[in-house]
Amino acid sequence: MALPIKQVRATEVGDLISVTIVGGYLGAGKTTLVNHILANADQRVAVMVNDFGEVNIDADLIRSRDGDTISLANGCICCSMVDGFGAALQTITEAPVRPERLVIEASGVGYPGQIAGYAHTPGLKLDGVVVVVDAETIRANLRSEYIGDVVRQQCVEADLIVLNKVDLVANPDAVEKAVRKVADVSVVQARSAHIPLGVLIGLDRSGLEPSGAPRSAQDRFRTWMQEFPDPVDRLSFLADLGSASDVLRAKGTVRFSEDPNTFFDVHVVGKRVTLTQSDRPWPTPRLVYIGLRTT
Amino acid sequence: MTEETIIYPARKVITMNPAFPEGQAVAVRGDRVLGVGTVDELAGWGDHTIDDRFADKVILPGFIEAHTHVMAGGVWQFPYVGFFDRRDPDGKLWQGSTSIDEVVDRLIEQESMMGDPSEPLIAWGLDPIYMPGERLVAKHLDRVSTDRPIFVYHASGHLGTVNTAMLERSEITEHNQTPGVVKDPDGQPNGELQEPAAMMLATSAFERLVVAIGSQEAKWGYANEAKNTGQTLITDLGTTRVNDPSQVEAWREVTEDPTYPARVMLAGSSMFGGEQDPDKLAAIVNDLKQEQSPKLRFGIIKIVLDGSIQGFTARVSWPYYFNPPEGHPGNGLWLVPPDQVADIVTAHHKAGLTVHAHCNGDQTAQVFIDAVETALERHPRWDHRHTVQHCQLTTPAQYRQMAALGMNANIFSNHIYYWGDQHRDFTVGPERAARMDACATALREGVKFSIHSDSPITPMGHLHTAWCAVNRLTATGEVLGPDERIDVQDALEAITINAAYQLKLDHDMGSIEAGKLADFAILEDDPLAVEPAALKDIGVWGTVVGGVAHQAGTSN
Ligand SMILES: [Zn+2]
Numbered sequence: 001m002a003l004p005i006k007q008v009r010a011t012e013v014g015d016l017i018s019v020t021i022v023g024g025y026l027g028a029g030k031t032t033l034v035n036h037i038l039a040n041a042d043q044r045v046a047v048m049v050n051d052f053g054e055v056n057i058d059a060d061l062i063r064s065r066d067g068d069t070i071s072l073a074n075g076c077i078c079c080s081m082v083d084g085f086g087a088a089l090q091t092i093t094e095a096p097v098r099p100e101r102l103v104i105e106a107s108g109v110g111y112p113g114q115i116a117g118y119a120h121t122p123g124l125k126l127d128g129v130v131v132v133v134d135a136e137t138i139r140a141n142l143r144s145e146y147i148g149d150v151v152r153q154q155c156v157e158a159d160l161i162v163l164n165k166v167d168l169v170a171n172p173d174a175v176e177k178a179v180r181k182v183a184d185v186s187v188v189q190a191r192s193a194h195i196p197l198g199v200l201i202g203l204d205r206s207g208l209e210p211s212g213a214p215r216s217a218q219d220r221f222r223t224w225m226q227e228f229p230d231p232v233d234r235l236s237f238l239a240d241l242g243s244a245s246d247v248l249r250a251k252g253t254v255r256f257s258e259d260p261n262t263f264f265d266v267h268v269v270g271k272r273v274t275l276t277q278s279d280r281p282w283p284t285p286r287l288v289y290i291g292l293r294t295t
Numbered sequence: 296m297t298e299e300t301i302i303y304p305a306r307k308v309i310t311m312n313p314a315f316p317e318g319q320a321v322a323v324r325g326d327r328v329l330g331v332g333t334v335d336e337l338a339g340w341g342d343h344t345i346d347d348r349f350a351d352k353v354i355l356p357g358f359i360e361a362h363t364h365v366m367a368g369g370v371w372q373f374p375y376v377g378f379f380d381r382r383d384p385d386g387k388l389w390q391g392s393t394s395i396d397e398v399v400d401r402l403i404e405q406e407s408m409m410g411d412p413s414e415p416l417i418a419w420g421l422d423p424i425y426m427p428g429e430r431l432v433a434k435h436l437d438r439v440s441t442d443r444p445i446f447v448y449h450a451s452g453h454l455g456t457v458n459t460a461m462l463e464r465s466e467i468t469e470h471n472q473t474p475g476v477v478k479d480p481d482g483q484p485n486g487e488l489q490e491p492a493a494m495m496l497a498t499s500a501f502e503r504l505v506v507a508i509g510s511q512e513a514k515w516g517y518a519n520e521a522k523n524t525g526q527t528l529i530t531d532l533g534t535t536r537v538n539d540p541s542q543v544e545a546w547r548e549v550t551e552d553p554t555y556p557a558r559v560m561l562a563g564s565s566m567f568g569g570e571q572d573p574d575k576l577a578a579i580v581n582d583l584k585q586e587q588s589p590k591l592r593f594g595i596i597k598i599v600l601d602g603s604i605q606g607f608t609a610r611v612s613w614p615y616y617f618n619p620p621e622g623h624p625g626n627g628l629w630l631v632p633p634d635q636v637a638d639i640v641t642a643h644h645k646a647g648l649t650v651h652a653h654c655n656g657d658q659t660a661q662v663f664i665d666a667v668e669t670a671l672e673r674h675p676r677w678d679h680r681h682t683v684q685h686c687q688l689t690t691p692a693q694y695r696q697m698a699a700l701g702m703n704a705n706i707f708s709n710h711i712y713y714w715g716d717q718h719r720d721f722t723v724g725p726e727r728a729a730r731m732d733a734c735a736t737a738l739r740e741g742v743k744f745s746i747h748s749d750s751p752i753t754p755m756g757h758l759h760t761a762w763c764a765v766n767r768l769t770a771t772g773e774v775l776g777p778d779e780r781i782d783v784q785d786a787l788e789a790i791t792i793n794a795a796y797q798l799k800l801d802h803d804m805g806s807i808e809a810g811k812l813a814d815f816a817i818l819e820d821d822p823l824a825v826e827p828a829a830l831k832d833i834g835v836w837g838t839v840v841g842g843v844a845h846q847a848g849t850s851n
């Protein structure tokens with residue numbers, strides 16, 4: 001029998017908190033990824049984890065600890081879901097300083113797409129679903145009688161797959177190919193879940209300013225900008241985005257020729273494209289992309 | 296000797312002690328049995344009082360229910376709208392609501408008795424699986440009230456249906472994107488809320504449910520239902536957080552009341568906010584075991600590994616589900632990664648505790664059985680009695696492996712009656728449905744087993760679980776898998792001595808023998824003499840717990 005959980009509401013009107021779900025089977029590296037986010041975030045990120053047990057937060061970083069919540073010196077908070085999803089969500093949405101982003105760790109056998117449903121709670125908006133996959137074990141896991149269907153479904157529900165531990169396999173590209181056969185999803189290879197945060201959880205607003213030059217100049221990734229001074233055709237715009245295989249994320253504002261006076265915010269994670277009518281458009285419509293450097 | 300000796304003559308005492316199967320009377324001193332025999336034989340113990348109140352009754356060992364949940368007592372704070380007739384802890388019979396109109400009529404009647412119009416009306420037990428055709432939605436509930444918010448909690452625990460007033464109060468509109476908010480063809484929410492993400496939108500109802508389930512009244516209702524149906528020990532399998540001292544204290548408070556009519560065993564569990572680290576959880580349970588009292592026991596761990604068969608969320612082996620609903624992913628849900636189970640089991644196994652794992656599907660049972668085998672390889676230990684709970688689709692080969700490993704089964708026999716037809720037609724198909732809840736196989740393969748109700752999922756009452764195991768009749772009256780039927784004697788062992796064994800209480804409970812606790816089920820008839828088909832209809836006078844008699848609530 002399932003126990004009910006309490007509903008959560010945003011307590012103050014303001015920016016919606018952008019929610020990224022991190023899924024993936026046991027051992028894929030979700031916790032490493034969470035640790036990486038907490039240690040390197042330069043935005044106020046809240047993370048909901050199943051259990052503090054494996055989260056490894058540098059003692060120097062911890063500002064305070066209160067039951068199920070750890071506050072970090074860099075403004076991030078980490079909250080355990082031991083008391084239930086609803087309680088953790090409430091702690092975060094009612095935090096004295098609201099986080100800009102929320103990362104929710106799905107259970108190793110959970111379906112992250114289902115959790116994404118919670119991102120429609122008032123006060124939140126969905127960023128995307130990131131699924132971490134262990135390059136060493138994924139092929140065996142996909143064949144497993146017990147968990148093959150689960151791992152497959154997790155991949156299918158991803159907007160972005162982090163193919164982790166590629167340093168431990170001889171031919172990462174072959175593994176990536178096997179994963180792509182399962183799910184037609186953007187894949188990023190990684191070691192120790194080390195991926196620029198802009199790719200994992202998105203750029204903050206300042207990252208969209210032209211002066212806010214690419215933050216992640218790390219070799220494999222690049223960011224670039226495209227301006228759309230004139231309204232564009234909606235269908236071909238969407239088609240172009242969908243076929244841009246090097247784009248992992250994009251964010252910005254455009255106008256469509258069918259309705260040139262309305263600005264739309266564009267949010268792209270992998271193949272997921274979300275358009276919402278903009279209330280704070282940029283003076284010059286533009287998109288900022290993060291993608292893989294093609295060699 | 297300061298304690299008084301009382302001799303209870305009876306129509307018959309059925310002891311479940313094979314060396315002394317029956318007697319005409321039982322003598323009790325303090326909270327223990329002095330002996331079984333004739334009144335004359337028992338008079339040999341010296342000064343005594345004869346108490347004739349059970350002279351025309353049949354006395355059995357108190358029934359032991361090794362799988363229930365305390366919310367069974369909490370849900371009765373709200374009106375019942377389930378399909379089957381059901382008795383509440385006060386003994387009142389609630390007629391089943393077999394159609395949408397009957398559900399609505401029941402709610403109208405309840406609504407008319409409520410004051411404050413802003414107070415939501417909450418009801419529970421709805422199971423649409425029995426009401427083919429139109430589904431209950433907001434517009435039906437609007438016939439009950441357009442002002443008062445209404446929330447109907449389904450029997451499965453996974454769904455709720457609300458009226459328009461609740462949709463409005465909870466601001467659930469056509470714009471709501473939460474998955475599980477079911478909408479009609481023109482995009483308006485129709486009142487059905489599926490799974491927690493959607494259900495939690497109806498805050499006002501949820502908060503009241505949570506409070507009800509954790510209340511002291513729930514604990515009393517839980518024990519009263521036990522008393523009414525002959526149980527003297529009930530097991531709260533993972534609902535209470537044993538790592539929360541205030542919750543344990545609340546249990547101590549009720550169980551120390553001499554009028555509290557049942558013994559309770561609380562399982563340690565990481566569910567619902569319990570301790571997540573298995574080593575720490577095991578240490579907590581071992582500490583509590585040191586401080587256990589006559590009516591509050593510890594020593595077992597509950598883990599939950601998959602979902603339910605009727606919800607198509609149990610993990611089943613090939614050929615998987617028979618006739619699943621459209622869009623079903625093909626197999627059920629794991630609640631714990633299979634690769635983690637051996638480590639969790641090992642932690643508790645090493646700590647000397649017994650692990651009770653919820654395994655509805657056969658794939659799940661295999662993962663647990665293999666985990667026990669791994670734990671035994673890592674840490675050889677005799678007499679662990681690890682138990683497959685529900686054990687619904689466990690195969691003969693799995694029972695053989697369980698026997699070899701010294702494992703127990705607690706079989707969900709009530710499923711045959713409540714969902715047997717659905718299992719045959721929809722979930723697993725005729726052949727596997729016929730071998731579900733395989734008591735005869737367990738017996739044949741030498742696995743000690745108990746049977747259970749999982750109350751509140753099905754009503755508590757061991758005469759019913761035994762009747763199911765013996766007759767295997769479904770709700771539509773068909774025999775499901777006649778070859779898995781067992782004898783009444785075997786069923787009685789399952790609900791007494793074998794259930795006690797499973798909980799490591801068989802030295803003290805489960806049979807009526809000199810030296811054991813004076814825990815009895817007092818029946819109006821002899822289960823070994825009535826027609827097996829009438830087993831469930833035997834009247835229950837009440838129970839005796841530690842020598843204290845508790846009469847069942849009167850029915851009306
Ligand atoms: Zn269960």
Ligand SMILES: [Zn+2]
Pocket residue numbers: 001362363364532749
């Ligand atoms: Zn249960």
